[in-house]
Amino acid sequence: MAAFIAACLWVVAAWLLSVVLNAKQSWPAAYALIAAGAPTLIWLGLSAGWGAAAVGFIVGCLVLRWPVIYAGRWIRRRLRRD
16 A cells, blocks of 8 residues: 555656756656656555556656657667667
8 A cells, every 4th residue: 555655656746846847857857756766666566566566657657758758769779770
């Protein structure tokens, strides 16, 4: 139950940061959210099951869509070079 609460607090913190910060400040906040979200997802997976962690991962990707888009572009460029 505590892992679900932590995941919900992560989503609320991400929303608050998106409302308060401007575009220049949003990338450092995204890095901090990723650093805080990864252990939260692991905790959620260990306590509630990996299905819940997969749902949490999808929610995190929806919240942090631009880092996910840029990571996908980077991976595609890497695969084309090889």
